[in-house]
Amino acid sequence: MQQIKGSVLKTRLGFIEQNWGREGLEKVLGSLSKEDQEALRVILTVKWYPFEVGERLDAAIVRELGGGRTEVFERLGAASADANLATLHKNFxxxxxxxxxxxxxxxxxxxxxxxxxxxxxxxxxxxxxxxxxxxxxxxxxxxxxxxxxxxxxxxxxxxxxxxxxxxxxxxxxxxxxxxxxxxxxxxxxx
The missing domain is CATH 3.90.1520.10 (H-NOX domain)
Incomplete structure (x- = not known):
């Protein structure tokens, strides 16, 4: 089973809150299953999470905030680079x-x-x-x-x-x- 680091999920959630506020974050989380909501409430950046949780989060972002357009993910990737390359992985x-x-x-x-x-x-x-x-x-x-x-x-x-x-x-x-x-x-x- 493919897994992704919690830092990927945490960056996505931070991106939502930064661009759509707490209301946007709650809208996305509220559209997910109870299990996914629980998994995403407390994210540890170094822990591995199932890729499918991130995939369902991505689908919710497109559906709830992106108006069905996936282009928002390029912006999300750039925000992730800014966050991770300024701190955690700046030596790259x-x-x-x-x-x-x-x-x-x-x-x-x-x-x-x-x-x-x-x-x-x-x-x-x-x-x-x-x-x-x-x-x-x-x-x-x-x-x-x-x-x-x-x-x-x-x-x-x-x-x-x-x-x-x-x-x-x-x-x-x-x-x-x-x-x-x-x-x-x-x-x-x-």
Whole structure:
């Protein structure tokens, strides 16, 4: 059974409250089963939780707050990067070196997901491809949050004009989840 870290769920709940207030959070939680509500009331960031709890939370966010649109998950991914890369995982960042940061994709994946693996391959001076293999569970909203997370993380590394496109997705019938990544340049701290 695929599991995700509590930090992923906690970030989602924090994102809801920050953008829609306590009322929005209660609306989402209230739409879930009693079991899911209990699981989400007290989240431990280092504990593993069933992926399905996160999947049902994602569906509730889209249904209750997103007006049926999943684009909200890119914003959620960016907020997660801001929260986690400013504190818990700030050592992953490599200012001025996007390829070095992206080379840590396999390690980063292991901090958030229990099964499967992720690779990164440099394809040019300002481009690369990141691929997720063998994840037991997957969802389109989770892939969108990955895109938002990596876009924001690359910006925190100094990359400018970041674009990420998922050209194959398991949630849409693909064999893997593959992300084409490009940026226009790098601003170095000075």
């Amino acid at each position: 960042l490599t200012p001025g070196k996007p390829h070095v940061f992206l080379g840590k994709a396999p390690l980063i994946y292991g901090f958030y997901y229990e099964t499967g693996r992720r690779t990164y391959e440099k394809t040019g001076d300002q481009s690369g491809v990141m691929t997720t293999y063998e994840a037991e569970t997957f969802s389109a909203p989770d892939c969108l949050s990955v895109i938002g997370w990596y876009k924001r993380a690359l910006e925190l590394c100094g990359a400018q004009g970041v674009a990420i496109h998922e050209d194959e997705c398991r949630a849409k019938g693909g064999a893997v989840c593959r992300y084409q990544i490009r940026w226009n340049g790098v601003q170095t701290a000075g």
